[in-house]
Amino acid sequence: MTNDEGNSADEAVGGMKGPDGPLLKLFKNRGFAFLVVGGINTGIGFVWFILFSMLFRTIAPGEAWTVFVVIACAQVTSTISAFFLYRRLVFRVTGHAWLDFWRFQLVYLTSFLLNLLVVPPLKLWLGWDEIVAQFAFTFVIAVISWFGHSQFSFRRSAKDTQ
DSSP, X not given: OBOTTSOBTTBOGGGOBSOOOHHHHHHSOHHHHHHHHHHHHHHHHHHHHHHHHHHHHHHSTTOTTHHHHHHHHHHHXXXXXXXXXXXXXXXXXXXXXXXXXXXXXXXXXXXXHHHHHHHHHHHHTXXXXXXXXXXXXXXXXXXXXXXXXXXXXTOOOTTTTO
């Protein structure tokens, strides 16, 4: 039996093997399930960003450096929940939890570094509100995430899937 992406039911994107997560049983398409969880993660991450933004506006009003701290705090809190949601609901792999976690964090480190290069200049040099700038950059993060997680974070070698 094959899924919508032409893979056998036991083999998923990136050579992953194991039962499909609950969302794949509902949607039957890993890409769509990824977008659903990505939407949830984006919402969670965006709420964290707003909360940290409000916190640091209170702690250090008008200080430009706080945008960097806000991005870092939101990154840490949102990627931890994102890991568990993707691993459980979309990619549904077993074993190698710590390896998967560190690979996952490497993918998000890429997004994080790009975020630090893009969002602060939008705020500091172009005068954008940091929340608007972060929202605009979210679409870039989504594309990086899909390719990074499907081809790297949760990838299994041929020996691991046998």
